[in-house]
Amino acid sequence: MTEYVKPQVWSWEGEKDERSGNRPTAGIRFEQVLPRGEQPLQVYSLGTPNGIKVAIMLEELKELGVTEAGYDLFLINIGKGDQFGSDFVGINPNSKIPALVDQSGDEEVKVFELAHILLYLAEKYDKLLPKAVHTKIEMMNWLFWQTGAAPFVGGGFGHFFHYAPTAQEYPINRYTMETKRQLDLLNQLLAGRPYIAGDDYSIADIAIWSWYGRLVEGKLYPGSATFLDVNSYKHLKAWTEKIAARPAVQRGLAVEYKSIGK
């Protein structure tokens, strides 16, 4: 492989696709009106590890008897660039799924960043959020941990293991090391407690399962579960299976997305 000679100032020579594709700039690329359903909560998402968490959370709330958390779930096709349409950027200027609009009150509320969406829903409906101060702090520790840690798995390991045009040893080694360190960390944590924050299932379990549980299940990046030897993380594996068996998780994964149209 030839070594990259770094210019003094980087310039972008990538694709100039009108709608999709990475660019070094943020903001609206085209006008697009997103549909609104009748339900109080409007979710704009996709079946990725970040995207599945909102439907799982909303199905868990249903399971817990919350009747006011009805939702319409719309598909944002990030491959086609829907995240750069004007309405979506108006909800989430960062152009990443998932995003939520709560239209249940006098003024609508726009929420983005997955951990914030989970916290917003948990606080609004007073569910899946520990009450005891120390347990709540522990839950927050792990919820924020997921936000910081998962990009090393998705943007680092997953990208270089699966998506990169050529397999390169240096980045694959670097991110495999970090991903396995994280798996070991979770495995050690779950050796001593049934759920992420302690004795009870919480939004931290939803956030972490959607990345690390799916990785252990072999649902992310073909061949990666074997490559990472996920079966060696026994406690993490048992927790993964326990969460996967929850009816709300199964429903959240199976729920159908509505089309946003053209």
Ligand SMILES: N[C@@H](CCC(=O)N[C@@H](CS)C(=O)NCC(=O)O)C(=O)O
């Ligand atoms: N920190 C964000 C990350 C969300 C994220 O990375 N979403 C990805 C899909 S999993 C996305 O929308 N990518 C579109 C793009 O990068 O253009 C969160 O936790 O909500």
